Amino acid sequence: MESLPCKGCKGMCCGPVPITQQERVKIKKAIRKMPAKQRLELRNQERFPGTCIFFDERHDRCGIHSVRPSICKAFGFYKNLVCFKSPQTASTQKYEATEQPIGLLSVDFTWKDFD
């Protein structure tokens, strides 16, 4: 799969995203497994209002990359999830969630729900 030019974007597309119950559980497990120092460092970073609570500003990347929600994995690759920096990467297919979301990460679920 073609990759996206994410370095330097500083989480421009990382705002509140819908999550499913399964994703919530997976993220919670991963956060709990993080070394305390790393978890605190990620948790206490200053972020622009509206930026995802798990965006790692310091390293310019997703702080929970291996367990990020499926919509984050799909972003940039579907016609309804187009990356403005690389619109040609999107396919002509429409992304459709396979499971019903339980709410928005960063709005309905914040750090206190994960650690």
Ligand code: SF4
């Ligand atoms: S998906 Fe696009 S907008 Fe989002 S960080 Fe990557 S290049 Fe930037």
Ligand code: SF4
């Ligand atoms: S979970 Fe990761 S990829 Fe998804 S919006 Fe948050 S920081 Fe971005």
